[in-house]
Amino acid sequence: xxxxxTQKKTEEELDQLLTGIARIFIIGxxxxxxxxxxxxxxxVTEMKEKLLxxxxxxxxxxxxxxxxxNLTAEVLREYGSQINQADGLLIMTCAFGVQTIARQVxxxxxxxxxxxxxxxxxxxxQFDEVCxxxxxCILGETGGICPVTSCHKGLxxxxxxxxxxxxxxxxxxxxxxxxxxxxxxxxxxxxDLMRRYQKPKxxxxxxxxxxxxxxxx
Amino acid sequence: MVSLFKKALExxxxxxxxxxxxxxxxxxxxxxxxxxxLRDKVDGINVTDxxxxxxxxxxxxxxxxxxxxxxxxxxxxxxxxxxxxALQADLLFAHSRGISNVLCLTGDSILxxxxxxxxxxxxxxxxxxxxxxxxxxxxxxxxGNDLDxxxxxxxxxxxxxxxNPLEPQLIKFEKKVEAGAEFVQTQAVYxxxxxxxxxxxxxxxxxxxxxxxxxxxxxQMARFMNKNVAGVNVPQDLIDELAAAPKGRAIEKGIEIAGxxxxxxxxxKLCAGVHIMAIGREELVPEIMSAGELx
Numbered sequence: 001x002x003x004x005x006t007q008k009k010t011e012e013e014l015d016q017l018l019t020g021i022a023r024i025f026i027i028g029x030x031x032x033x034x035x036x037x038x039x040x041x042x043x044v045t046e047m048k049e050k051l052l053x054x055x056x057x058x059x060x061x062x063x064x065x066x067x068x069x070n071l072t073a074e075v076l077r078e079y080g081s082q083i084n085q086a087d088g089l090l091i092m093t094c095a096f097g098v099q100t101i102a103r104q105v106x107x108x109x110x111x112x113x114x115x116x117x118x119x120x121x122x123x124x125x126q127f128d129e130v131c132x133x134x135x136x137c138i139l140g141e142t143g144g145i146c147p148v149t150s151c152h153k154g155l156x157x158x159x160x161x162x163x164x165x166x167x168x169x170x171x172x173x174x175x176x177x178x179x180x181x182x183x184x185x186x187x188x189x190x191x192d193l194m195r196r197y198q199k200p201k202x203x204x205x206x207x208x209x210x211x212x213x214x215x216x217x
Numbered sequence: 218m219v220s221l222f223k224k225a226l227e228x229x230x231x232x233x234x235x236x237x238x239x240x241x242x243x244x245x246x247x248x249x250x251x252x253x254x255l256r257d258k259v260d261g262i263n264v265t266d267x268x269x270x271x272x273x274x275x276x277x278x279x280x281x282x283x284x285x286x287x288x289x290x291x292x293x294x295x296x297x298x299x300x301x302x303a304l305q306a307d308l309l310f311a312h313s314r315g316i317s318n319v320l321c322l323t324g325d326s327i328l329x330x331x332x333x334x335x336x337x338x339x340x341x342x343x344x345x346x347x348x349x350x351x352x353x354x355x356x357x358x359x360x361g362n363d364l365d366x367x368x369x370x371x372x373x374x375x376x377x378x379x380x381n382p383l384e385p386q387l388i389k390f391e392k393k394v395e396a397g398a399e400f401v402q403t404q405a406v407y408x409x410x411x412x413x414x415x416x417x418x419x420x421x422x423x424x425x426x427x428x429x430x431x432x433x434x435x436x437q438m439a440r441f442m443n444k445n446v447a448g449v450n451v452p453q454d455l456i457d458e459l460a461a462a463p464k465g466r467a468i469e470k471g472i473e474i475a476g477x478x479x480x481x482x483x484x485x486k487l488c489a490g491v492h493i494m495a496i497g498r499e500e501l502v503p504e505i506m507s508a509g510e511l512x
Contacts, residue, residue: 152326153297153339158389160323160342161377161404164447170328182385194388197348197395200301200341200359 002120003032004094005127006039006113015054017110018090023057025079025086026112027101029067029093036127038113039063039092047092047112059085067097073104083107135205141193143184148201150177156198220317221289223371225260226400226425231483232490233511234291234402234427235502236263237283239274248279249286251499256288258503258512261318263402263492266293270330277307280316291373292316295324300340301349301359308353312368319370320402321346321393343374344389347396373400376426377448378415379408386448387418394422402492404448405431407455409481416487425489428482432495432505433471436460472501476508483509 009017018024026044033039041063048058060082064072076083083089083105091098092112102109117129132149138156139146148154152170159178162169166179185191225232235258237251255262264279276293283290292311294304311319321344327337341349349359356367374393380386390401401419406412406428419426431449433439436459439451455474462470479491491509495501506512 152328153323153337153342155323155339155342157342157344157392159385161375161380161386162325162447163380163385165381169447170326178385179382182382182388186384191388194385195391197344197392200345200349203340 002118002130003035003127004096005116005119005129006033006036006094007116008038008043008113009111011050014110014112018051018056018088021056021088021108021110023059023085023087024051024110025059025083025089025107026051026061027067027089027091027093027097028061028063029097030063030065031067033093033097033113034063035121044092047090051090059083064093064097067091067093068100072097072100076101076104133206133210134201135207136202138198141196141198142181143188143190143193145177145181145184147177147181150175150180152177156201158194220371222261222291222318223399226371226489231511232261232425232427233259233493233506234261234263234490235259235493235495235499236265236291236293237279237499238265238268238497239276239279241271241273243274245274245282248274248282252283252286252288254500255502256283256286258506259289259493260490261289261291263291263293263320266295266322266324267298267330268325270297270325270327270332272330272332277311277316280311281314284315289318290316291318291320293320293322294346295322296339296341296343296346297324297327297337300338304341304346305349305353305358308350308368308370309364309366312370313366317370318373319350320373320375321350321398322375344392344396347372347374347393347398351397371399372397373402374398375404376401376419377404378406378419379404379411379450380448383415390419391422394424398424400425400427400489402427403429405429405442405446405494406478407449407451409478409487411450413487427490427492428478428488430475430478430491430493430505432468432475432493432498432501433459434498435467435471468498468501472505472508475505476510479505479509479511483511 028039028044044061048061088108088110090110090112095115098111119127119129122128129149134148163176166176168174168176185194235255262283264276266276267273280290280292323343327335350370350372353368356364376390377386436456439456442449443451459467459470
């Protein structure tokens with residue numbers, strides 16, 4: 001299952017964001033951020049203790065089952081009075097959760113996390129980005145390995161000159177995406193696909209902000 | 218406008234290029250000095266483009282200075298810092314000011330340089346930049362629009378003949394040839410056996426190969442390059458030779474080694490020429506050339 005991968009903001013940044021906000025309601029999420037240990041029950045509890053020590057008043061806390069779900073609106077209503085007492089909501093979910101909550105409540109929201117990417121757990125405690133949602137999938141020509149995501153430079157025509165012993169120039173522990181693609185296509189006897197010239201990417205297919213209608217009018 | 222460098226490539230004689238680096242700042246004195254030193258000795262002077270992702274005076278400005286000083290510039294262009302509009306615009310500008318050679322590079326990662334927080338662009342890659350040049354030459358831009366006045370360039374690229382694994386680099390090399398590269402300047406070559414293998418393969422393509430020569434200044438530098446620079450393999454006997462040089466004389470040994478390599482490239486007719494890089498020691502290029510019995 002793909003997950004929203006997040007990282008805690010530094011205490012310093014958080015202190016700055018919470019300047020002038022005395023009464024705080026904390027919200028975590030039981031899904032992706034629980035898995036990454038950035039906004040589940042233990043982290044929300046820890047945050048609550050931290051804020052109390054800093055002299056903040058915590059009006060309440062809550063770990064939503066799935067912050068980005070439509071049901072979030074109903075859960076938030078149940079906590080209405082505690083939320084209303086707060087000057088701001090410290091939200092320890094991914095940015096999607098923060099925005100979902102911000103649409104429901106007329107309160108300032110303070111993200112406690114930075115959303116890094118959409119990815120999956122590929123090893124114990126290891127998370128990797130799998131897709132950058134570029135809008136023009138070339139996995140059919142790369143043996144199912146995405147260079148737009150896995151190559152540091154997002155190159156689509158083969159490796160750059162910085163690759164060394166199958167590793168990336170930015171990190172000797174990071175596999176060079178194009179070495180992986182080469183090995184896969186070689187195994188599949190389809191290196192002809194790697195020889196195919198790819199035109200510069202069409203960024204019109206990746207509109208900002210992304211929008212899609214199932215049945216366009 | 219005819220590229221003198223292209224003429225040299227087509228002449229069949231052994232071609233020599235070298236490179237200079239623009240300054241960090243606006244003091245052009247050192248670069249001017251290097252241009253004066255090289256302009257009559259080499260067939261083309263590469264001007265690097267924020268090499269190692271370090272922000273500097275632009276390669277376009279440096280190439281223009283080479284041109285103004287009556288040298289033959291080879292404009293290095295990476296895809297790291299400009300999107301396709303900016304790259305095309307700079308190609309138009311370069312052509313309009315008499316710069317007729319371009320070396321197309323993807324570019325090092327932003328993380329290698331001194332502005333690590335910047336956004337790496339990579340809207341295109343080296344092979345796409347080459348194809349862009351060929352398209353502009355036909356009077357069209359990448360959007361398919363007509364140009365009022367087109368361009369003409371001798372366009373080239375780089376290749377790493379001693380990369381490991383090698384084949385992915387060769388596939389990219391072939392794409393560059395197909396996209397319109399007329400010449401390649403290689404990553405530094407030290408292992409002649411590997412280079413000969415590469416040349417046997419490369420000769421089947423319509424492209425001129427200039428072997429990269431990087432001046433080794435010490436055994437320590439050679440070891441550093443082996444460890445850190447992609448596709449560089451300085452054999453142990455060369456490292457030993459540098460290490461055995463008397464104190465303070467390693468650089469002379471480095472010049473001797475570079476000269477020896479150049480002589481081999483030329484005498485054995487291995488490739489079309491050499492590209493001499495004396496990273497930070499450009500004033501030594503004439504000495505390297507003498508050691509290689511060039512010019």
